Amino acid sequence: MKKKLLALGLSALVASTLAAKEIKVGVLQPLTGPIASFGQKTLDGIKLVHEKYNTLPNGDKIVLVVVDGQFDKVQTVNGYKRLVSGEKVVAVEGPLASSMSLSIKRFAGATKTPTVTQIATNPRVTKGSKYITRACFTDDFQGTVAAKYALKHNLKTAVIVFDMKQDYSVGLAKAFEKAYKKDGGKVLKKLFINSGDKDFNAQVAQIKKLNPDFIYTPIYAPEEGLLVRQLRAAGVNSPVMGGDGIADPALLKKLAGKAANGVMYTDHFDPAKAPTPLSKEFIKDFKAKYGRSPSAFAATGADGYLLIYNAIKQCDTKANKTNLQFKQCINDALRHTKNLEAVTGYLTIDPKTGNPINKPAVVEEIVDGKVVFKELIKP
Incomplete structure (x- = not known):
């Protein structure tokens, strides 16, 4: 009897594992070039929160697909297209800089891809766009x-x-x-x-x-x-x-x-002034992993990923059968984020503008x- 129950348990585990899906999220950052240190710090923050928040309630796993935009408009646009068309990601975090974010704005709208820029502050980045959401204050x-x-x-x-x-x-x-x-x-x-x-x-x-x-x-x-x-x-x-x-x-x-x-x-952030319990936990974990305090790039990078993760959690893969339906659901959830506990504070997104409300500096x-x-x- 015990053997039969064990076999049934293993079968259920295998079936559950096989049923679990991989959901790809793109990360587009300048990992080489003149502001490579910004991109590397951002990626450190993203990877740290991804380690803890990568499994959805239904067992699906979020995997990161990282592309280097090189702080170059051509490379950034090509990288974005590769993520969306080639890798079939359901969302993209990045680009980091305003000029790079503006360069992919048209493609985000054309492909209806939910895109979160964690630290691009130029107001035009989100203006008139339904598919770019911002995790930071504006200029x-x-x-x-x-x-x-x-x-x-x-x-x-x-x-x-x-x-x-x-x-x-x-x-x-x-x-x-x-x-x-x-x-x-x-x-x-x-x-x-x-x-x-x-x-x-x-x-x-x-x-x-x-x-x-x-x-x-x-x-x-x-x-x-x-x-x-x-x-x-x-x-x-x-x-x-x-x-x-x-x-x-x-x-x-x-x-x-x-x-x-x-x-x-x-x-956007000072580790000496942790604004949330999650922020304190993030700072502690970051120091343990990297041997230094997190910068604002790491903190906003983490916030961008948490926004995407929270939105994906709200979308049922069975109800949203196609990639486009799933992306639309994620985008709607992103735009209606309310009081999400993050690293730089509690995030509420204005659904009309795609910008966070009342972010301090x-x-x-x-x-x-x-x-x-x-x-x-x-x-």
């Missing part, structure tokens, strides 16, 4: 945070340095300028650079002549480090603040040396290559 808010911080500290004149090639940089510069002027600040000059530039002597000379109270630099870390180094070498000591695109203290210290000290930036400062929390600013 409208991030730029306002920087402007309010500057004026709160009596920094009434500013120079803006932005990257003409990056939608993220252009959008954030506009948002800062609008908020800064509205509240009484004066923008003395807007100076532009291009991705990959290494010589900023012309911009530095103009900034030194203008002697602003504040320098706003919504650019990426590779250019930021060199710009700051050249500013300080020229004797320009005005406070410098960037956006989340420079949230790489190690790279800034490598490029700028001691000149990186005092550089500030707005960001933190202001960080780099001190000796480490990040020091300064302020939490809510919408």
Whole structure:
């Protein structure tokens, strides 16, 4: 009798295993190229939460299909097409940067693929799109945070340095300028650079002549480090603040040396200020696995995956027989996410815009290559 029961048990287990499906989720991040460290940190966060949250209540398994977008529009679009058409993923997390997210926007709509960008902050990324959802705040808010911080500290004149090639940089510069002027600040000059530039002597000379109270630099870390180094070498000591695109203290210290000290930036998360129980657990597990505290990229990467996992859990594979039906269900669930416990806080998505509601920002400062929390600013 025992043998018969054991055999029946094993048969049931085998049948259950055979019935379980693999559900593919694409991960499209810049794992090589100028902002590879951002992509790697994001992937670390995604993989960590995937280890815990990969099985659905019906036994189906979520597997990740990772593609390197290389921070290149052609490679990003090709990678997205490969994931959707070749790998038949049901959702994609990424791309990371605003310009890359904008490059795949049309394809997300055409293929009706639910896409979550965890940290692309340009407002145009989700505007008019039913299939791109965002896990982070937008530049409208991030730029306002920087402007309010500057004026709160009596920094009434500013120079803006932005990257003409990056939608993220252009959008954030506009948002800062609008908020800064509205509240009484004066923008003395807007100076532009291009991705990959290494010589900023012309911009530095103009900034030194203008002697602003504040320098706003919504650019990426590779250019930021060199710009700051050249500013300080020229004797320009005005406070410098960037956006989340420079949230790489190690790279800034490598490029700028001691000149990186005092550089500030707005960001999505600080591990010293864990906002949820899940966040505390994530920080503990991340330190144990990687031997360091999680960055905002890791935290928002985790949030993006948790949004997708939560949405997939709500969709029955039997009721949604085709891949397209299943994707539509996932997208609807994503857009109606309410009070989901995540790493950066509790996420509620506005179904009309695809953006999270009331996401706060933190202001960080780099001190000796480490990040020091300064302020939490809510919408």
